[in-house]
Amino acid sequence: MRSVIDIVDLSVEEIDGLIDVASDIIENPKKYSEKCKGKKLATLFFEPSTRTRLSFEAAMIELGGNVIGFSSANSSSASKGESVADTAKVISCYADIIAMRHPLEGAPLVAALNASIPVINAGDGGHKHPTQTLADLLTIKREKGRLNNLTVGFCGDLKYGRTVHSLLGALSRYTGIKVVLISPEELMVPAYVKHDILEKNNMDYVETTDLESALPSLDVLYMTRVQQERFADVEEYERLKDSYILTAEKMEKAKSDTIVLHPLPRVNEISVAIDKDDRACYFKQVLNGKYMRMALILKLLEIREKDDSPFTIDREDFVYSTYKCHNKKCISMVEQELVNIAKPSETDQSVLRCVYCDKKVN
Amino acid sequence: MRSVIDIVDLSVEEIDGLIDVASDIIENPKKYSEKCKGKKLATLFFEPSTRTRLSFEAAMIELGGNVIGFSSANSSSASKGESVADTAKVISCYADIIAMRHPLEGAPLVAALNASIPVINAGDGGHKHPTQTLADLLTIKREKGRLNNLTVGFCGDLKYGRTVHSLLGALSRYTGIKVVLISPEELMVPAYVKHDILEKNNMDYVETTDLESALPSLDVLYMTRVQQERFADVEEYERLKDSYILTAEKMEKAKSDTIVLHPLPRVNEISVAIDKDDRACYFKQVLNGKYMRMALILKLLEIREKDDSPFTIDREDFVYSTYKCHNKKCISMVEQELVNIAKPSETDQSVLRCVYCDKKVN
Amino acid sequence: MRSVIDIVDLSVEEIDGLIDVASDIIENPKKYSEKCKGKKLATLFFEPSTRTRLSFEAAMIELGGNVIGFSSANSSSASKGESVADTAKVISCYADIIAMRHPLEGAPLVAALNASIPVINAGDGGHKHPTQTLADLLTIKREKGRLNNLTVGFCGDLKYGRTVHSLLGALSRYTGIKVVLISPEELMVPAYVKHDILEKNNMDYVETTDLESALPSLDVLYMTRVQQERFADVEEYERLKDSYILTAEKMEKAKSDTIVLHPLPRVNEISVAIDKDDRACYFKQVLNGKYMRMALILKLLEIREKDDSPFTIDREDFVYSTYKCHNKKCISMVEQELVNIAKPSETDQSVLRCVYCDKKVN
Numbered sequence A, B, C: 001m002r003s004v005i006d007i008v009d010l011s012v013e014e015i016d017g018l019i020d021v022a023s024d025i026i027e028n029p030k031k032y033s034e035k036c037k038g039k040k041l042a043t044l045f046f047e048p049s050t051r052t053r054l055s056f057e058a059a060m061i062e063l064g065g066n067v068i069g070f071s072s073a074n075s076s077s078a079s080k081g082e083s084v085a086d087t088a089k090v091i092s093c094y095a096d097i098i099a100m101r102h103p104l105e106g107a108p109l110v111a112a113l114n115a116s117i118p119v120i121n122a123g124d125g126g127h128k129h130p131t132q133t134l135a136d137l138l139t140i141k142r143e144k145g146r147l148n149n150l151t152v153g154f155c156g157d158l159k160y161g162r163t164v165h166s167l168l169g170a171l172s173r174y175t176g177i178k179v180v181l182i183s184p185e186e187l188m189v190p191a192y193v194k195h196d197i198l199e200k201n202n203m204d205y206v207e208t209t210d211l212e213s214a215l216p217s218l219d220v221l222y223m224t225r226v227q228q229e230r231f232a233d234v235e236e237y238e239r240l241k242d243s244y245i246l247t248a249e250k251m252e253k254a255k256s257d258t259i260v261l262h263p264l265p266r267v268n269e270i271s272v273a274i275d276k277d278d279r280a281c282y283f284k285q286v287l288n289g290k291y292m293r294m295a296l297i298l299k300l301l302e303i304r305e306k307d308d309s310p311f312t313i314d315r316e317d318f319v320y321s322t323y324k325c326h327n328k329k330c331i332s333m334v335e336q337e338l339v340n341i342a343k344p345s346e347t348d349q350s351v352l353r354c355v356y357c358d359k360k361v362n
Helices: A012-027 A051-062 A084-091 A107-114 A128-142 A164-171 A191-199 A211-217 A236-245 A271-276 A284-307 B010-025 B050-062 B084-091 B107-114 B128-145 B164-171 B190-198 B211-217 B232-245 B272-276 B282-306 C013-027 C050-062 C086-092 C107-114 C132-144 C162-171 C191-199 C213-218 C233-243 C272-276 C284-304
Strands: A040-045 A066-070 A097-102 A118-126 A150-155 A178-180 A204-208 A218-221 A260-263 A341-344 A352-354 B038-043 B065-069 B097-102 B120-123 B150-155 B177-181 B204-209 B220-223 B259-261 B342-346 B352-354 C039-045 C066-068 C096-102 C119-124 C150-155 C176-182 C205-206 C220-223 C259-261 C341-344 C350-353
Touching: A012 A128, A012 A284, A012 C039, A012 C284, A040 A051, A040 A084, A051 A066, A051 A118, A051 A128, A051 A284, A051 B038, A051 B065, A051 B084, A066 A236, A066 C050, A084 A097, A084 A107, A084 C284, A097 A107, A097 A284, A097 B097, A097 C191, A118 A128, A118 A284, A128 A150, A128 A164, A128 A218, A128 A260, A128 A284, A150 A164, A164 A178, A164 B150, A178 A211, A178 B065, A178 B220, A191 C220, A211 A236, A218 B084, A218 C272, A260 A284, A284 B084, A284 B150, A352 B282, B010 B282, B038 B050, B038 B084, B050 B065, B050 B097, B050 B120, B050 B282, B050 C039, B050 C066, B050 C086, B084 B097, B084 B107, B084 C119, B097 B282, B097 B342, B097 C284, B107 B120, B120 B128, B128 B164, B128 B259, B128 B282, B150 B164, B150 B211, B150 C107, B164 B177, B164 B190, B164 B220, B177 B211, B259 B282, B272 C213, B282 C086, B342 C259, C013 C132, C039 C050, C039 C086, C050 C066, C050 C119, C050 C132, C050 C284, C086 C096, C096 C162, C096 C284, C107 C119, C119 C132, C119 C284, C132 C162, C132 C220, C132 C284, C150 C213, C162 C176, C162 C191, C176 C213, C259 C284
Parallel strands: A040 A066, A040 A097, A097 A118, A150 A178, A150 A218, A178 A204, A218 A260, B038 B065, B038 B097, B097 B120, B150 B177, B150 B220, B177 B204, B220 B259, C039 C066, C039 C096, C096 C119, C150 C176, C150 C220, C176 C205, C220 C259
Antiparallel strands: A341 A352, B342 B352, C341 C350
């Protein structure tokens, strides 16, 4: 059985397959309107996220299925101290597939290891959010006609933006991708992302603090928000913030076929005036997110029909229990009787990382 | 495309049409049980309201449709600062029609102007609540057989009661309506309601502080709650409150065919003992609310099938951006990049009102 | 019309009938997948309980029905002061059957007396939770093949554990049941339970503080949690708590066919290591809970088709209004205009008990 915790759990071929199914759904929605009849999706949202939750729910309903779930931890058994593992086992008695959002990193992996049904990670803290990346990829594919030979700019908070790291990871598997990283110095892409994704895959990339000068070269501009709370110095934030706000004026410098993406919700980092610009694709991205979630739900339920063996992550080189993760945002800090597991880093075998949150443990 | 933000967005003919459809649904529920198959209603409740939300949800389900949504702001993206306009655009990707409740006046109008699907106002602060008025009208029609030639008493808080103002507005378009306004002096109908609704339409009305003496003349008694927090002087409240509580004893003074309405929830303003009185129609009103919402959802989805042009409110005499609304409960106080629009008052062209909340801006 | 507030509202024959239907559902789920088409369950959860709420919702969906509701009081009209009676009357306009959880004892009974549809008690404070007991009974029946001639151990908090008292009550109607009550002295079964259930029905029971020595004799071990807040003395709690934690080591003393039950959520009172033991049946219990709720929903809707007379509890020996209940957790403390009713105790006619919460009133 399969679960999807990280975008790299899906091969390039599988992602291309999901894009094909999503495209077919867009063309022939009626063909899919009863595909999940009698099936139930459980949306287990331990923190609120309207957009993502309703996207999953709309996806399941458009497939003819039903939805149960909760939208915040205080209306769940978590408030009584139930472990993620037990919740996953209980929900496996009620539903056919789970979409889980959790504030702690690795919680959906713990759920997947304990559920007897597929689990989709719908966001675990600042860690992973694979279905957002699927939405991004479908939008690029449909708007630009390809996923290779593209110059892709990422603008804003590249340090903490999980959607940025995840899309970089996904694009690293396609050819001819040039990356332009646009951010204040405080919010540059972290060293491990440069090392593990950009350099390991020999990706062509440049870093800049200047959005306006970068704009003319881009096929895709991926915007994210620059949040005040990320800055130690409020004055520095005030000085910088306007540079990373996309306005109609700045858009004049972009090519006529550049597309603008944003994972939403937006606060003020893209002027509302741009919404009417044909190049603004962030609401199309929302729609595409629904279609990719439909494709993913279908695929995982199909796989499960054929193979209901439990989801496991055992690997020969895993190190059990010797190392303890010290990341306060990791599920291993609170989950009862969880086995500590460390894995060697892909780029440096001497570095061990927690399997739940990917942070170094040695 | 049509949205319904205010009861006056519907003509008398349209309201009569909705009453006919609702009556047909009551007679032939099975005929309608698949009408909305494959359609989704989004219930976007930025503040809780069980009764209204579940009424909309039951309505959609009885039409064979599905429901997605949220029931309070803290389980929505609003807690992350998303604008109402963006929420409306995002939800348009997931659903076919929206029912929105919001604590700020004008929020459903902003949603309607940005959504690509119809929006029904399910209550915006103390401002409008058109589907409650539809429930009131169907109940009067079914119980009294007519919507004209009626003496209608309104009792309680007539100053802040949006359901009272809205039903007065709806009734002003029928003939032979006599209005009896029963309230403490502190909670009398505001001057603008008297002016814009009662006097403008030459309605026959009287004001009194005495429920008992008014009762014998009434065909319809519309009760509302007198809340302590409306009074500056607690003693004044204590002295008055019992006069506006409907008891079995007071009901002896009413006619045998007077009907008692209440928008609910009730606290203690109608004694529970009256529930068994045949003249108590407030629970029938609840049921009728569901049927009118069914009729309205059907109508708006039908209109949209034929016409999916955006909902707009442009009018030649609108004044843009010069005036800013200062009503703290108006959506224009918080919504990003919202265009300020003022409209001349219908009764006095020199008075300009905010299009979102109807408050004076000059 | 029938409602189920307490497990004793169902006769042994009826419980056996529900077990038969649940077993048939397990064998032939498709036969039941459209039984409740067009019907709506309202889940009215005035306090959160994911497991119970989602169990009811999954049950209704697997019967082909729909669900509306709320999952916590702050997203309901209760926050506006609506009475339970009015909520029940309103929801009767929207749904076909109610499952209610409420923090106050007796609230579901008040709902049942006012609703025009069947009400199922999904837990009222520390009082009753009949569908948990139905889940327990089906699990014992399916795993042990019988509901008589069993030695059943109850371990942990036997003082406050409503699931324990309820299962004792249910088992008291079967023959050959031996009960072993295992708890710290602070948390022993209360005198009224011993008197009204165990002694009144001549049940064979022993009390002990020692889990390990009791284990070898048991056919069924029903675990519950020992909570720190139940102890006046923290040191006493620390000294005792480990004795009532079930570990793999302790399980070695149990028979090879002993089954372990737990109403969940578990915190740490059963080691996760035991989950893989074939004798651990608490997740099967979760699944069985869903099937028994399906059977119960079906039965109550069938009864209502034939008989829609209101649910009443009048009895000749009831005493009205003279006695007032002083239990702070009783719904009678807050519900408006509720008639106080006392009933003579079954075992001692001179003792009067509140009909809502069963506490003594004289």
